[in-house]
Amino acid sequence: MALLTTKYNNHCGWSFVFGSAIGYSSPVQSDLTNDLNLSVAEYSLFGSILTVGAMIGTAMSGRISDLIxxxxxxxxxxxxxSLGWLVICLSKVTICLDVGRFLVGYGMGILSFVVPVYIAEITPKDLRGCFTTVHQLMICLGVSITYLLGSFVGMMPCVVQMMGLIFIPESPRWLAKVGRWEEFEIVLQRLRGESADISYESSEIKEYTCRLSQISEDGIFDLFQEQYSKSLLLGVGLMVLQQFGGVNGIVFYASSIFVFAGVSSKIGMIAMVIVQIPMTTIGVILMDKSGRRPLLLISAAGTFIGCLLVALSFYLQNLAIIYIIVILRLIFRVTSYFSSLKLGLDGIPWxxxxxxFPIDIKGSAGSLVTVVSWVxxxxxxxAFNFLMNWSPAGTTNFHSIFKWVTVIFVSKLVPETKSRTLEEIQSSINYVTL
Incomplete structure (x- = not known):
C-alpha cells in the first residue's frame, strides 16, 4: 500500500508538472507570437529558457538530494x-513569462534527477522498469491536458504532490547511505509489506553500501575513476543521443512542424495526442517483460525511419506532387515517429x-548526466525554429543521423538491466564486487 501511494503521488504530481511545462510552448506559440509581436528569436528564448532553469536545478539536484x-x-x-506557474498565469508582459518559465524549469531540473532515482531505489527489481516509465505516460497526459485547458493546470499537481509528500517514506537506500540503519529497516519493510521477508535484500543493500563507502566519497572528481567509466559513458551517451535526436525540439514546437507543412496545427497536435498515449502505455507494459535493450533498439530504429520519411515528405511538398496526399503522409509519418519515440527512447534513458550509478556517486553522477541532457x-x-526556417527536410535528416548512431550505441554498449537488483547492475558495470 505504501508503495502504491508513493507511486501515485510521484507520477500524478511530478509527471503532470513535467508534461504541462514541456507541452505549454507548442499550442500557445501562434497566439503568444501574435499577441506580443514576438520574433523567432524571442519565442525561441521563451521556449528554451525552461531548459536554462533546468540546467541550473539539475546541477544542484544531486548534492541537495544527498544532503536533505x-x-x-x-x-x-x-x-x-508552483511559483513559476503562478507567475505565468498572472503575467502580462514577456519578461514575466520568461521568469515564470525559468522558475518552472529550475524545479523540473531537480525533479528530473531525483524522481527516477527515488523510484528506482524503492521498487522491487521485477517492477522497477515499469514503475519508472509510468511517469512517461503521465507526462503525455500532462501535455494533452495543458493543450486543452491551459497553463493553470500546472499548479494543481504541484500542490497535490507537496501535500502527498507527507505520507510517503524516504528512500531506504539513502537512509542506508547516511547510516540511519534502524529507519532503513522500517522503511524497507513498509515498502515491501508487513509479511514480506526482507532479510536478503536488506543484507545485500547493507553490504554493498558499506563496501562502497570504503572505496570513495561522492565528489565530482570521483566520477572519473576507471571503475565508473562505463556507467558514465552509458549515462552521458544515452542522454546526448536522445536530445540531439530531436526529442525536445519536436515536443516543444510540434505545432510549427505542421504549420511549415501547411497543415492545421490543431489537427496535427490532436493526431500526436491520439498516438502517444497508447504507445507509451505499451512501452510501460513491455518494460519489465521484453527488457530495456529490445525496446530501445526498436524505438531508435523506428524514429530513424520516421525522420527519413518526414524529410521525404518535405522534399515532395517542395515539388508540389499531389499535395493532399503528401500532407496526409506527413501527418502519418510524424505520428509514426512519435509512436516509436514513446515506445522506449523517450523514457528508457532515464x-x-x-x-x-552506485549510491556513493549517484548524486554527482546523476546530476552530471541530467545536466548533459538539459544542455x-x-x-x-x-535552434529548432531556426533550423526549420533554414530547411525542414535538412533538420529531420540531421536528427536521423543521431537516431542511427543510437541504434549502434545501444546494440554495442547498453546492458540489459531487467529483473536485476540495483546492486547487481552496478557491480557488473562498475567492477565493484558485492
Missing amino acids: GRRGTMGFSEMFC VIMSEI GSWIISF
Whole structure:
C-alpha cells in the first residue's frame, strides 16, 4: 500500500508538472507570437529558457538530494514549480513569462534527477522498469491536458504532490547511505509489506553500501575513476543521443512542424495526442517483460525511419506532387515517429540512468548526466525554429543521423538491466564486487 501511494503521488504530481511545462510552448506559440509581436528569436528564448532553469536545478539536484534526502528534495523543487506557474498565469508582459518559465524549469531540473532515482531505489527489481516509465505516460497526459485547458493546470499537481509528500517514506537506500540503519529497516519493510521477508535484500543493500563507502566519497572528481567509466559513458551517451535526436525540439514546437507543412496545427497536435498515449502505455507494459535493450533498439530504429520519411515528405511538398496526399503522409509519418519515440527512447534513458550509478556517486553522477541532457535540450529547443526556417527536410535528416548512431550505441554498449537488483547492475558495470 505504501508503495502504491508513493507511486501515485510521484507520477500524478511530478509527471503532470513535467508534461504541462514541456507541452505549454507548442499550442500557445501562434497566439503568444501574435499577441506580443514576438520574433523567432524571442519565442525561441521563451521556449528554451525552461531548459536554462533546468540546467541550473539539475546541477544542484544531486548534492541537495544527498544532503536533505530524496523526499525533501522533491518538496523543495515543487515550491519553485508552483511559483513559476503562478507567475505565468498572472503575467502580462514577456519578461514575466520568461521568469515564470525559468522558475518552472529550475524545479523540473531537480525533479528530473531525483524522481527516477527515488523510484528506482524503492521498487522491487521485477517492477522497477515499469514503475519508472509510468511517469512517461503521465507526462503525455500532462501535455494533452495543458493543450486543452491551459497553463493553470500546472499548479494543481504541484500542490497535490507537496501535500502527498507527507505520507510517503524516504528512500531506504539513502537512509542506508547516511547510516540511519534502524529507519532503513522500517522503511524497507513498509515498502515491501508487513509479511514480506526482507532479510536478503536488506543484507545485500547493507553490504554493498558499506563496501562502497570504503572505496570513495561522492565528489565530482570521483566520477572519473576507471571503475565508473562505463556507467558514465552509458549515462552521458544515452542522454546526448536522445536530445540531439530531436526529442525536445519536436515536443516543444510540434505545432510549427505542421504549420511549415501547411497543415492545421490543431489537427496535427490532436493526431500526436491520439498516438502517444497508447504507445507509451505499451512501452510501460513491455518494460519489465521484453527488457530495456529490445525496446530501445526498436524505438531508435523506428524514429530513424520516421525522420527519413518526414524529410521525404518535405522534399515532395517542395515539388508540389499531389499535395493532399503528401500532407496526409506527413501527418502519418510524424505520428509514426512519435509512436516509436514513446515506445522506449523517450523514457528508457532515464530508467537506465537511475539504475547504473552506485549510491556513493549517484548524486554527482546523476546530476552530471541530467545536466548533459538539459544542455542538449536547450541547444535543440533554441535552434529548432531556426533550423526549420533554414530547411525542414535538412533538420529531420540531421536528427536521423543521431537516431542511427543510437541504434549502434545501444546494440554495442547498453546492458540489459531487467529483473536485476540495483546492486547487481552496478557491480557488473562498475567492477565493484558485492
